[in-house]
Amino acid sequence: MLPAANDNPDGFQEPAELVALNERLLSYADGLWDASWPLQSTKSPELIKRIGCELQSLLNQWCLKSESDIRKTSSKQLLALKDPRLCRTLPLLYPCLEPGHCKWGIAIIREPNAVVASLLERNGDDMSPLKGFALWMRYNLDMVKCRSINPQISDWPIISFETLLKDAPGTLQPILKQWDNKGLFVEHQPEQELISKTAKSVPDRLSGLPKHWLELGQKFHSCLRESQTLNDVPKSVIQAVEQWLETTPELSHELLALEARRRAHLAEALAAERAKHVLSWRNL
Structure with missing residues (x-):
């Protein structure tokens, strides 16, 4: 796992191998993690395919380890992947993955000012409020557009990071119930308490941006919060955000x-x- 950082002392819960793989994939598609422009998926198709195969191999290894743990503990375990870069790389990786790997997922959104504040704290002079805001728009846009990959991904529920921190059990229980109705039973282990927290208060980092840009970001965030699934996000706001990012x-x-x-x-x-x-x- 990636080590903890000053702005995230509890750790990122992101596999280092997955992060490194996604970084390579982004570079092959003419991007980096902090690039707000569209990826060029057709530039290095063979290299991209190779990375997809590497991810499938990693998943197989992790699943084998999980099965070994299951035999030791007599309990079923789930393998979940977390890396914000998947918002951008999933469409490139998906064709190389075995069916079923992307059937279940959760799309987590976060308040834009909090994301920008975190990026500024973590990246210093390499970041700016405008760049952080553009990254927030791009990552969330690409996350929503992942719904076009297949109907299963379009049904992924959307939850708020701030709401999850405040009431983890109450936020997750409706999702677990939906999954149960669709054939995936996930039970929270009583001995592992879900700890509720309060989101850290951060200063306003976006006040210097043009008002109409901020209004678009606020509208996008509101639409995400009001949508139950990726499929529910209105096409009109998706088109508006895409137009802002690519034609402004x-x-x-x-x-x-x-x-x-x-x-x-x-x-x-x-x-x-x-x-x-x-x-x-x-x-x-």
Whole structure:
């Protein structure tokens, strides 16, 4: 699992192998985890297919380990995957996965300002409120568009991260009941108490963005909160968000300028590091 961080002391609960695999996949599709532009899925089809096969192999290994644990404990266990990058990579990975791996899932949404605040804390100068906001829009847009992969994914329930923290049992029980009605029985183990928490209060990080952009983000977030499943999210808001991300010159210019500054800072840091090594070598 990925280690904990200052902004997430309890850990991310994300398998490091899955994260690394998704990072490679994003790079092959002309993207990174912090890219808000559309992925180019046709650029490296063979490489993308290879990564999909690697994921299937990983799943097989994890399932074998789970089956071994089941034999030891005489209890059935489920294997769940968590990585926000799946919002973007699932359409590329899905054709390589065995049927049934994506039958059950939960789409978790989070308040945009909280996401931006977390990104700023974790990434420092490599992040900005605008870039964080664009990433929130892109990831949630691509998550919703995953519903087109197959009807099973379109039926994935949507829940709020903040609501889940506040009342985990009350948030999850309706979903477990729905799954039970569809043939998947999941029982919470009484000895493992679900701990409710209060979402950390964060300062407003989005106040400097254009008002009409914020209004679109708020509308998108409201539509997500009001939708029971991915299939329920209105097409009109999906189209509006997609149009904003891909056809707004002011947004593109700002994001390109941010990326240029980031690369310039990286180049300066690398040059300083090289100069330090050269100086050390000369002093030998």
